[in-house]
Amino acid sequence: MNSPFRRSVAGHRDSIRELVDAALLGLGSETVRLREARGRRLAATLGAPRSLPPWDNSQMDGYAVHTGDLGNGRLRVVAPIAAGEAAPALERGNAAPIMTGAPIPAGANTVIPIEAAVPDRFPDAAQLAAGFHVSLPATAEDGAYIRVEGSDIAAGDTVLEAGTRLGPTTLGILAGLGIGEVAVTRRPSVLLLSTGDELVAPGGELGPGQIHDANTTLLAAALDSAGCTVTTVGVLDDSPSLFTDSLRTALASGERGYHLVISSGGISKGAFDVVKEVLATNGIEFGSVAMQPGGPQGCGTLALPGCDPVAFIAFPGNPVSAFVSFEIFLRPALAEHLRLPARPLLEARLTEDMGSMPGKLQVRRGTYRDGIFTPLGGASSHLLAALAASNAFILIDEDTTELAAGQTVQTLVIGDGS
Template sequence: MSVQPAPQGVPAPGSAVPSATGPRQVAAHREAVEALLRTWFAAQPPARETIPLASAAGRILAAEVRAPGNLPPFTNSQMDGYAVHSPDLAAARDRPGTPGTVRLAIAAPIPAGRAAPPLLPGTAAPVMTGAMLPEGADAVVPIEACTPDYFLPEAEGTVAVPADIPAGQFVRRAGSDIGAGTPALPAGTLLGPLQLGLLAALGLDRITVRARPRVLLLTTGDEVVEPGRPLGPGQIHDANTTLLRSSLEEAGAEVLRSRILADSPEEFIDRLRADLAADAPDLVLTSGGISKGAYEVVRQGLAAQDVDFLSVAMQPGGPQGIGTVEGVPFLGFPGNPVSSLVSFEMFLRPALTAVTGAPWPRAEVPARLTAPLGSPAGKHQVRRGRYTAGTVEPVGGPGSHLVHALASSNALISVPVGTEHLAAGSEVTVLLLE
């Protein structure tokens, strides 16, 4: 059954009555999206799973990690040089008339990855960077400070070292980075390369993380056809599913199911209920079918649900849906691809960061426009742009269908409400997408 148009002058089923104060502001809608997710995750804490460290990039630690051992695990040399016993140098330094160097017998070399024999008094042991410091040694003299300033091929002869070497010089003490049992990373840490490197250095090959937010993604429209299939009259290929699915996955979410639904409110709500029962998502996200037209399948299909369909003072991306469906958080984005992407970047991505800890926040930086921009009155306009070294070039026009311009961009340019004209050279805030 196809959607029937609403009678003239009567709001479509499920629609919100227009506010007397006008459209919702961007910041207020962002707060509403964050509050929706925060309420859900407070009542439904994410499950935990233990995964290989190699698969943990972008995940969130579910529990505090304490160091299972010392790091470094043994006292070692910070550089190539000679391991010495500083009292040997001090005795020579305090002897009247002694020059500024001390000559010591060369002991057997100590390569990295080998146990070191004790250092005998009056000797210096060639030691490599990272190699274990021998018992009896308490300092390292860099090879370039010695005479000769290179290692001899055999452990024989003598080497002259400066007499003023203090104890502890160029020595990495066991546990000096982190001691055994010490907190290494707190619960809630977003795992990037630096954090994963620490866990690997501690010898951990598996880690317990929070389960990803689970998203049910639906695209609507009789005119929308999957890529790879031929187009009929008036049809277009579906870009939204790919655009939103890849954006969600990049943001650390798990997309449980993505599909295109025809313009039938009955089919939409039936399929949605079946998917909710089968997949138990944390969020339902739709694109299309939420505007004020006569054939708006999402708006009409969710007439009995706790969902508001409203206008946000933003271009593109003004129409928005927010609420719950069968108790599960719901967001409805407009059907134009650029509008969907802008809605994701302006509302959902920052809410996921604030509530779950992932993904990393997008960087916002000031930039100078390379060309003038105009913006409609009363709207927060978001334009595509190409950011380079403090400047941003607008790419394409304001149209929400310009996918090629979107693909050529690496930033979103914000023109806030109240600013209708910006000259070239004006400073704007840009959201970096890379």
């Protein structure tokens, strides 16, 4: 069994980064439908298979004409051109009613908006059959109100670069180009588990001394927002033998294997900390990090007999400690691989006096708004309501014991935690 480690925050962050780097090396790609690609990263640079627009089309409801025919009196009106129809060639001296988005007929080089025509309405079928004529302005610019083929993007041009995060607008251009499927970077596959006989799944009835399991939902949502595919197995038993059997079964459930396993709870100095008891003899190192909350930590490559080796990260069990650990250690490592936007570290002015424990990085919750940080919830690591109301962490270095209202502090803005 390894001796317990004692690490700085930077040292443990480096350990997690190295573990994640090795676990996510060569993630590969997979092809998914556009509706499933939102939030995913494009695996390879994509060229346009066709032009947008695919042909010259009308920007307005109006008349398609040749500018050489303007100023010669009234023009004879021919059959209208609707969007979604092929356009017959336009003979000189004629004007074709054309709808927005309809293809420009050969022989026409401009569109006159219907508002500029006299009369300013299209003829009905009877009027058209009787021989309808229209008066148009004497001059117009070549190409006016025509969306030229390829004016948005030309066939073969780069549409999106590899690594682009796909959202509504980028998915929209792919759909407009007729692309129904796209190759995206494979999402890391994460097995998430919690431990503790005192934990009951949300919706279950509590027995004496029991509480509902917040960590599975909290960390699953955080991992999902960070671009991972999460499999949860609920709460594993606090018995070493049952925990080992359950973990082995859970590891076997991944069809293509897991990139990471994340646990919460069972890693401090308690008499029943089963995660530490079982895993310390199977490749996982445990110890403490100079941070509050989130001091107890564990990580390594799990080598459980009968299972493939897998990267394992153990977070403490208090919900705030687990979430702070995710934000400080794991999310930055995932962000490097998955090109997530970095959490902004901003200076802010503190609204009240605060005390801090020496020798540890203090991570306190609160709200950041317009350069002002307001603390919430104090140092306790079980206060979920304060965490839910927060959108930022204040980072108090290990040498600081007192902060005064109005002082400038370092603030890590996490938004809604997504």
